[in-house]
Amino acid sequence: MVNKTVCWTGSDYLYAGPGRKPRFLRQLESYVNRELQAINPHEPELQELRLQVYRDVFGRFIEEFKTYQPLLCAIKKEYENTLVYQQLQIRDLEPLQCHLRLVTEECDRRVRARWEEEQALEREKQQLQRDVEAMREKETVMQALVARLQSELADQYLLYQEQSDAHESLIAKLHDLTSCSVKEEEPAHENTGEDKDPVMLRLALRVCREDLTKAQVELNRIQAEYWDVVPRCNWETLEHTHQQTLLQLERLQGDFDQLRSEHDTLLELHKRDSMHAESDRSVTEQMDESVRHQQSQLQSNLLKVLIHSDASESGALTVQEFRAALRTAFPLKSDQAIDALVASAESELDSSNDTIAYQRLYSLGANGKNGEFLSLVMRQSLEERQLYISQLRVQLGDKGEVSVSDLRGALMCVDPALDSDALDWSLSLAFQVNQWADYGKVKEEELNQCDTPLDRETVLQRLVSVLPRQD
Incomplete structure (x- = not known):
């Protein structure tokens, strides 16, 4: 605080010639430089402390110029009231700024999570589609294979039937030839008693050998042509496997359709739950905003009553005037509650005289928080x-x-x-x-x-x- 006990009556105390500063001005500048150097730039209330230094200098300036003192006091009071009002506005906007930042971060996080979920579902859908396409291609290949095998089997069966008929015909012819030879030999042996004719025997043997050669050739041809033909038992097994594959494909298709239906249902429920959560969160935020608005309104109304009670416009009230202003602002509070508010204001300001600087009660809060007096007002509320x-x-x-x-x-x-x-x-x-x-x-x-x-x-x-x- 500037030394108020200095009394200087020389003409150069307030006025000086060209190129020289008055002594009073030099004293004020020296005080400002000394006080600003003593303030630690890392303190959280740096701006408040610097402002207090200039408040003291301006107050000393007002005391010195008696003629302009009323006008300067009125100017100072308006600036102080405006400063207090701006501080209240800043306190009201700081929670909204923090809330806006939190809401923005939450929305970004939810958008990213929803996008990742949709990407995962899209990848799963594409994989299921690829599986279904692969099974359909496999089914098409198996159906073509079964059709080709059935056609080849029918051709081979007809060829086998023809060969079987030809083989039976040869056997019948051989049997007829053998029967004829035996019948011819028996009468000749009985009638003449002579030996069998060697020419006939050789002829029969040659015919038998020719027939045997033809049968062997035919058998070799059949074996060569039918060695890769699927046996009927194997074909039936393949047909059974094909039917099982078709049934499995139908089950997988049904499971896929059910899974897709459940996924759509879950997605719809998730969206519905998200909408309910957003609605509940909006209600909660509206209630919180109502509480903050009412607290700010309560502080503003109290400040208006205190300013209205300050007839001298000095920024301070006596204890009795402060108590009367509180009774005006809170007519339903008990005497004990009013006494607690007065005691809290005196303790917070560390007031040793019979005055309370009510404007300082609104500027002592640090980091956007209320001081002891305003906190007690909120607790009582x-x-x-x-x-x-x-x-x-x-x-x-x-x-x-x-x-x-x-x-x-x-x-x-x-x-x-x-x-x-x-x-x-x-x-x-x-x-x-x-x-x-x-x-x-x-x-x-x-x-x-x-x-x-x-x-x-x-x-x-x-x-x-x-x-x-x-x-």
Whole structure:
């Protein structure tokens, strides 16, 4: 702080000739340079500390120039109020920026996961299609093979039948020749008693040998032509295997169709669950946003009351004036709660006199967090909401499920001063009716159309985000 005990009456203290700085200006510049050098650039509240140095210098400047003091004080106050308002706005926007970043990352992750899942399903589909095509090609080849074997078997069977008939015909001819030779030899032997004719025997032997040679040639030809013919037992086995393959192909096709149907069903269920999850997440985010908005509104209203109570526009109030301002801002709070707020403000500011610099209460928070006083205000508000919910629970009694009319009656009993817009807004949050409507824009007919009762605890938990009364 600039030394306020210095009193300089020379003409060069405030004014100086050309090319020279007044002594008062040199003192202020020396103080600013000394204080700024003493600030650690790595401290988290660097900008706040630098601003405080210039606040002190500006205050010393105002004290020195008595004539312009009212105007300069008014300028300083407006800047301070604007700075506090901007800090509140920044605190409100920081959670939204963080939430937007988290939502963006989650959406990107889900898009990548959905894309990878679709790629895996596409690869599986293509593999199944390749398997089906391979089985169909195999079936076509086997059907062609079976048709060719059947044709060859029919040809070979006809040829075999012809050869068999020819062979039987030769055997019959040989048998006839042999019978004739025996009949001719027997009468000659009986009648003449002479030996058999060697010429006839040689002739019969030659005919037999010729027939035997022809039979051997025919047998060799048949063996040469039919050595690669499939036996009937093997053909029946092949036919049975083919039928089994066709049955297996039909089962695989049925399994594939069932798998595809189940996959489509699971995909539809997954999409439906995703839509429900998105809806539930939207409701939760809306409730959280409502809580943050009400907390910010509560702080802003309190600051307006404190500024209005500051008649001297000095940025500070006496303890009694501060207590009266709190009573004006929170008319329903108990004396114990007001005393706790006053004690918290004095402790946070480490005030040793009978004044409270209320503007500093809004600028002492670090890293976007509230100070001790504002945190106590928020805790008291939360406790009042919990008490409000407890009173509603008592009014609802032992009902497991409540309707819109039940909750409307309980709210009016607990808080008779609740206006119609606030009442309809609370009911819309509890029953999730027209969730995207703004405050005061919920239509009563939309609430009346919601005739489905809900679980009592679910409704009360949704009402936690609603302020119990307009303090």
